[in-house]
């Protein structure tokens with residue numbers, strides 16, 4: 237998910253991140269507003285490009301979250317409520333539903349109360365350091381049947397960026413609110429798939445869902461939210477913003493009193509960059525790179541699905557972090573002369589295809605999003621700048637792997653099986669180079685068709701290494717087992 241710093245920069249940032257920023261709470265959280273029931277006139281199609289609007293009906297059994305977030309004046313206390321319509325899309329009965337409470341392992345705190353199933357009180361249990369909420373079902377939920385879960389929650393956001401790159405933090409006057417709602421876990425061939433994510437790599441693994449979210453926040457703060465804004469009002473002190481998002485794999489929000497917005501339109505897509513006004517040049521340059529990346533990836537893989545793509549600068553110590561239709565860029569690289577900016581923007585835009593549109597288990601098979609996204613970033617540089625661009629970015633991949641003396645550590649391992657240095661060198665370095673080797677083996681034309689079809693075949697779903705290999709072999713009509721043994725399989 238994230239494009240991470242090179243090792244020397246990680247070390248540097250660990251040191252500088254010891255400079256804590258703290259801000260005294262200015263008020264207690266607002267009372268929780270009543271849970272909205274059915275939002276009127278929900279129209280997820282309006283947030284999708286025309287060629288994708290049919291997916292809303294096809295995914296009608298995806299989870300539908302209705303969430304209220306109330307952000308206190310101090311910007312790091314959040315209260316809220318959530319209602320989820322959940323459908324059992326598996327072929328077995330479910331006797332429990334598992335939800336992730338990520339703030340409890342991201343340096344903050346989340347509590348949940350008033351948990352109900354179809355309006356009836358239930359007593360949940362907790363596991364994984366309180367990051368897993370298990371909701372028992374009195375009657376097993378049969379395949380294709382639905383239920384409604386509801387609960388109230390409160391979150392205290394950490395005021396440091398020490399955990400997991402600071403994905404969830406209030407720091408430097410910016411609230412970065414990732415994964416801050418009770419989030420349904422994925423049920424797959426392993427059953428409910430939940431674990432505590434390592435410090436390297438991405439935190440979530442999620443199915444496509446729909447969100448109707450109301451955010452209540454201080455009026456003087458610019459709030460940037462996943463999805464498409466459908467309503468906004470304020471009473472002079474507080475503002476209420478309602479958004480609809482979906483299908484998306486996650487919901488993200490960033491807020492700061494310091495944000496200014498810079499905008500660019502490209503082929504019916506509105507691009508916005510929210511950052512400090514003195515970073516205007518960097519923001520405009522990033523939007524230009526984003527527009528060109530959208531064009532390259534849209535042509536090569538599949539059209540970009542949404543009508544909007546938002547960027548926010550945050551104090552994260554990853555270079556960038558991708559969310560569906562949103563991207564966080566670390567503030568210090570928002571500068572047209574910063575050599576990290578173009579590659580970071582192209583890489584994070586690339587994740588809109590590989591992570592969001594085509595999902596994967598980001599903890600067990602991180603190469604499916606990270607290594608492939610490194611490769612398509614290389615493709616961006618090649619398409620934009622020819623041989624020189626290719627050589628320039630390939631040197632980055634090669635440098636990462638060379639840091640490990642080109643050790644043949646497999647690309648296809650879970651995040652937890654790599655050291656930090658290996659995760660960077662293998663998943664971000666060797667893994668990107670693997671796709672060049674695969675292309676050489678398959679032939680350029682066959683390979684390009686394969687990646688395109690892999691994208692459309694797996695759009696909105698979850699791919700696996702076996703799916704990728706099977707589709708590749710079907711295209712080249714060849715046996716790739718030796719190549720996968722040499723590069724991918726542990």
Ligand SMILES: [Zn+2]
Nearest residue numbers: 237238239606
């Ligand atoms: Zn990434």
